[in-house]
Amino acid sequence: MDNLSDTLKKLKLTAVDRTEDSLEGCLDCLLQALAQNNMETSEKIQGSGILQLFASLLIPQSSCTAKVANIIAEVAKNEFMRIPCVDAGLISPLVQLLTSKDQEVLLQTGRALGNICYDSHEGRSAVDQAGGAQIVIDHLRSLCSITDPANEKLLTVFCGMLMNYSNENDSLQAQLINMGVIPTLVKLLGIHCQNAALTEMCLVAFGNLAELESSKEQFASTNIAEELVRLFKKQIEHDKREMIFEVLAPLAENDAIKLQLVEAGLVECLLEIVQQKVDSDKEDDIAELKTASDLMVLLLLGDESMQKLFEGGKGNVFQRVLSWIPSNNHQLQLAGALAIANFARNDGNCIHMVDNGIVEKLMDLLDRHVEDGNVTVQHAALSALRNLAIPVVNKAKMLSAGVTEAVLKFLKSEMPPVQFKLLGTLRMLIDAQAEAAEQLGKNVKLVERLVEWCEAKDHAGVMGESNRLLSALIRHSKSKDVIKTIVQSGGIKHLVTMATSEHVIMQNEALVALALIAALELGTAEKDLESAKLVQILHRLLADERSAPEIKYNSMVLICALMGSESLHKEVQDLAFLDVVSKLCSHENKSVAQQASLTEQRLTVDS
Numbered sequence: 001m002d003n004l005s006d007t008l009k010k011l012k013l014t015a016v017d018r019t020e021d022s023l024e025g026c027l028d029c030l031l032q033a034l035a036q037n038n039m040e041t042s043e044k045i046q047g048s049g050i051l052q053l054f055a056s057l058l059i060p061q062s063s064c065t066a067k068v069a070n071i072i073a074e075v076a077k078n079e080f081m082r083i084p085c086v087d088a089g090l091i092s093p094l095v096q097l098l099t100s101k102d103q104e105v106l107l108q109t110g111r112a113l114g115n116i117c118y119d120s121h122e123g124r125s126a127v128d129q130a131g132g133a134q135i136v137i138d139h140l141r142s143l144c145s146i147t148d149p150a151n152e153k154l155l156t157v158f159c160g161m162l163m164n165y166s167n168e169n170d171s172l173q174a175q176l177i178n179m180g181v182i183p184t185l186v187k188l189l190g191i192h193c194q195n196a197a198l199t200e201m202c203l204v205a206f207g208n209l210a211e212l213e214s215s216k217e218q219f220a221s222t223n224i225a226e227e228l229v230r231l232f233k234k235q236i237e238h239d240k241r242e243m244i245f246e247v248l249a250p251l252a253e254n255d256a257i258k259l260q261l262v263e264a265g266l267v268e269c270l271l272e273i274v275q276q277k278v279d280s281d282k283e284d285d286i287a288e289l290k291t292a293s294d295l296m297v298l299l300l301l302g303d304e305s306m307q308k309l310f311e312g313g314k315g316n317v318f319q320r321v322l323s324w325i326p327s328n329n330h331q332l333q334l335a336g337a338l339a340i341a342n343f344a345r346n347d348g349n350c351i352h353m354v355d356n357g358i359v360e361k362l363m364d365l366l367d368r369h370v371e372d373g374n375v376t377v378q379h380a381a382l383s384a385l386r387n388l389a390i391p392v393v394n395k396a397k398m399l400s401a402g403v404t405e406a407v408l409k410f411l412k413s414e415m416p417p418v419q420f421k422l423l424g425t426l427r428m429l430i431d432a433q434a435e436a437a438e439q440l441g442k443n444v445k446l447v448e449r450l451v452e453w454c455e456a457k458d459h460a461g462v463m464g465e466s467n468r469l470l471s472a473l474i475r476h477s478k479s480k481d482v483i484k485t486i487v488q489s490g491g492i493k494h495l496v497t498m499a500t501s502e503h504v505i506m507q508n509e510a511l512v513a514l515a516l517i518a519a520l521e522l523g524t525a526e527k528d529l530e531s532a533k534l535v536q537i538l539h540r541l542l543a544d545e546r547s548a549p550e551i552k553y554n555s556m557v558l559i560c561a562l563m564g565s566e567s568l569h570k571e572v573q574d575l576a577f578l579d580v581v582s583k584l585c586s587h588e589n590k591s592v593a594q595q596a597s598l599t600e601q602r603l604t605v606d607s
Contacts, residue, residue, distance in 0.1 A: 005048075
């Protein structure tokens, strides 16, 4: 280290004189010291004030330039040296060296800039201001097709520099995307796929850039899907495949890329991985099975990619996914059920699947998870059943297959996601199915649970679905017994509150259910309607200009139905409904205006 102090002193003198030979000797000595103990040598360099001198040594025509850049690259491996490098004014001369024709100078300059940018806001900012990124991208473009080892090493360094420059920085990543880095990197990957270091650098770059929404369109306009699938097929090592997975997952969020990946044959690769790893208990294999099956489900979220893989229900992929549901592997059961839920996104697919026995498979799966079951599997299987129940022709078939009974087994679940899907499935099943709605509506345990969930303030989804199912039981059954069960269980106040929901569809469902209650069982519900302040709420809905036409219409229908109750009739009279209703007689919506006239007559006759 004493020797190092001498070298630094000597370097100060020779830097001024510019005697190349002795300068070169000093630089070699520094590089040697850095190789032996980088941190200590870097501290000495910083303390000596020599960094400022380096700026004047970074000149294109000097034979020492590459060595000076190399020393900067070495010292910038230390976090504490990055800001001093910026403060010493090294960025601008380094960026100017990027125009050099000397490959060694370019390589060491790329390393120096990359290391200064690593995790350093100041470094990145200085390179940004000096315009370094654009020059590096231009180099990548022009050198892209040359496959000799020295050039590939330079390309790898330049890719690494761009990564350090933009890592976890959205605005700099967006800048690179605008400069057109994506098509260049995809081309690099295609040409240099035999070079492991460069391939890895491209994958890291893709992983970073793919997180940005603005990158997806650019990726979609390249052949990235083909290149990644081709690379994936060649990989045997878990780590390498994992790197590709990390790029595939964010890219596959884009529908156009989903389809490209399907067309490039990714699904076949994923199915093969599942087959290879399904019986393994090795940690890496379990992780890879999860990643592959999750990605498979993600690909099915795109309408076109999903339909392509469904192939009218005859496709090999669809059949393989079906075979996951009865498997003993929870991850595959989950992926299988989620895949079915994704296939069940149009009526044709749903009808085909129900006709071909998928419901029984899902009910068997649910049965295996009733006691201390896997919540994610329960949730996924219920999601699939809910989607399958949407087409009208499927409802009766699913009801007679016993889906209601299978779903009701989860009524005791304390998990909001399961509760939410359970409610949605039942609501879909009873839509326009009077008998099923009546049967469920008389099920006291169910109705009591719904009333309890209507108060689940922490879980808005569960609360909303419970209200909607309560209303649906009345609307579809039109049954006095159902209404009595709901009144006895304390459900009326929730339907009245639902009429004030911010969602018009829910308001409407509540008002129609309340009108049926008033028409069929007003005496039973009278006290609850009073204490829930229904009349005041209706007055508010009619007076509010923002209320939708159908809300005004159904509120007036309900007012007329309430006149059969003496106490509610009195409330209506006390609130001067006539004024509000009279104004609505000239409403622009014909149905509202007509109903207002009828309501006005009724109110006048009964006053």
